[in-house]
Amino acid sequence: MKLYWIFTLFILLSIDQLYAQDKKQPNIILIFSDDGGYADFGFHGSKEIKTPNLDKLAESGLIFSQGYVTASVCGPSRAGLITGQYQQKFGYEENNVPGYMSESSKLLDVDMGLPLDEKTMGDYMKKLGYKTAFYGKWHLGDADKYHPNKRGFDEFYGFRGGDRSYFAYDKFPHPDKKMERNFGNYEEPDGYATDIFADEAIQFVEKNQDEPFFIFLSYNAVHTPLESTEEDLKRFPNLHGKRKELAAMTWAMDRASGKLLDKLEELGLTENTIVVYTNDNGGPSDKNGSINFPLSGTKSNHLEGGIRVPFLMSWKGQIKKNSSFDFPVSTFDLLPTFYAAGGGDVKDLVNVDGVNLMPYINGKNTAAPHENLFWKKETRAAVRSGDWKLIRYSDRPAELYNIKEDISEKNNLAYVEKEKVRELFKLLYEWELTLERPLWQLKRQFEKYDIDRMDNYKLN
Template sequence: MMKLYLMLLLLIWSGNFHQSLQVQSKPNIVLILADDAGYADFGFQGSKEMLTPNLDSLAAKGVKFTQAYVSAAVCGPSRAGLLTGKYQQKFGFEENNVPGYMSESCLSDDEMGLPLDQKTLADYLLAQGYQTALFGKWHQGNADKFHPLKRGFIEFNGFRGGARSYFPFDKNNPNTRPEDRLEQGFRNYQEAPIYLTDYLADKAVDFVEENKAKPFFIMLSFNAVHTPMDTRPEDLEIFAGLIEQRQKLAAMTYAMDRACGLLIAKLKSEGLLDNTLIVFTNDNGGPSDANFSDNSPLSGTKANHLEGGIRVPFIMSFPGELPEGTTYDMPISTLDLLPTFLHLAGENPTQIPGLDGVNLMPFVKNENKARPHDVLFWKKENRGAIRQGDWKLIRFPDRPAELYDLSRDISESNDLAGKYPDFVKELYKKLFEWELTLERPLWLLQRKYEGDAMKRMGQFKNNYK
């Protein structure tokens, strides 16, 4: 009897052990998302002004992508595409930010957000056994029904809106919006006792400590370096040699890099780094007129479809799985993050209908030498863009389209539309055919700041070093 009991115990133990191995074999996933950063404003992107040693090290030990794109030139829609793996216009999330001071709508604020019938990256990973957490900016709807804890995240410490102070919420400030409040969990509003960028990193580190025995997904969604230009005095002093505006940006960038370093150091100290995929990127191009970011050598800036509005820094690091110290030069999209993460979690993303992103792993590992995307699209109302191969067409509602060969003209300074009129018509038609597959916008906006997009386009066209 004792022998039989011992055999049963051994079977149970071995089964649990096998199950534990299966769980532990799934890699942890960390997505670090900057906000409104300039394309050139990192050491690994060539900046001589910004100090970003932790991100530089991450790039040196991982893969740097030279042609990474977002699906929208402003924050909210870009994040909606990232979270769903789909062009956000396919489910009516037009290329305008959801509620708040950015726009007034024909709908109430409570109706504006990431549609509830759309599954998020966190939803999928939660179903695969991941502990999921969001720290920082949400910007996918202010109403309770859009809350991160109802969209696949089991932990949330951040704010629902699109921007806020880096210092504690001032209840007496009439310009502070309700969605600016820092929230721990659901409707538990408590302000951070320290500079917000540092605080978000601390919370991410705590989450690793509490969940290190399980596979986890962390979305560390900084509001840095979005305005307001709030800095710690000691960080500001480091960059005393820069002009005031760039000095503040450099201090904010340095703080964000320090925060990234804290999380990476925690992963290393817990022995988790070799089983963790880390991705660092940005949600759209830098708004050079607002936070003095530098998108060179790209033309354009946030809110327009020149490269400076949609091409972003992008690092992927996974020791032992991805080549170290390399670059990947084919065009990719933040739409690819969802299928890539799901593949690593054990799910087949090709079985999910409607995804526009692809699993990047075989491409980055050089197992598939083709382009991940033959064609990429962007749209904001009547404005639109299409990239096919190395050719890019930008369409305007009030003037002729522009055509660029990005393989020769990264700064989009030589418009070739007049030289290749038939090709312009072909790309114009493909863009229109794609638009026919999209849903009508879920909300119509009185665009309070729409004029800034075109002003930026003119101001920062070909304004590069």
């Protein structure tokens, strides 16, 4: 009888162990690039610019064919992503770039940043027991109080501002451009920054392979300055000028990402790791030679070319290979998706506007994740409701497009579908009533530049 109970206990413990293994928290890696053009990736059909590793990632999972960001410029887009909500709700509506902001702003210079009472992805994933790391471009505040190590990330290597050289500086740079290891340990890179950020992530994976980890790999590629290695430039003999530099920088970013994905495979972690790749906003075609076709417009405006981005997600055994998801989604959906995958209850998340995408991806919920999506940049704003999209301007009448039928936004229907215009204006107005006043705004000449750039890259 004693042997019987010992055997029974052994079986129960074995079943419990197997169940625990089956429920093991997945590792999560978010690969985030900067200023990439919608058409400048192999998985989006580019023949000039090669991205074999991201193409392979796309094949292993799904492409969000209507993936959006919460803002058309770097800082606000990152604020919405990392908090899972519309960043305008806490006043983070405009890029935080010292010297560019209106003197009438409530906050200026180093005071600009992600409000301290807003929780980040790092905060939430640590709550679930994850080891957390952030590598690369932060751009959520230069002051010490906004530092990644104080915003939920155990490890940090990168820079606090919005751009910097991809190589070591000869002279001491502006503080927000300094490369920094954790808090206050400044060290310029010995090599090309894109590769170094990925190498840091690889070391973190090796060190933490036996426990759940969350990595936010935030490249500054392919943001200006346009800088590449000579070796990478030689790969594109038929391209010239900005386009050549862009191709080389994108190749480097893809190569670095591939090294990280290979390390997961080497360590046997691929099956239990969620990997997402996306980009912070549309490509600024005038500055880095990026192409957003078939989308109209560029970075810093609310045409599709400013807010629709390449967006991939892979999770072996959970997401079907070579698949696509065709309802509109937003980068603010990633926080609740990650949190739920890690075993958290999304009801714990504060003020989030995003949703857990997994029930939609696996078909348990066949509805669209969002009835409406909104954008606002100072006086300009937009709303997407179903297939319809209204864009409000400060210097011209609003425009209305049917995105399903007119992805390039060439056929303005505002004078034909007048009731739809009124309906969407009402939605936009009601949403704006829920927002805080912007904590900082651009000087007028820079806002005018953004509008002029939109006009120059609007498809006709």
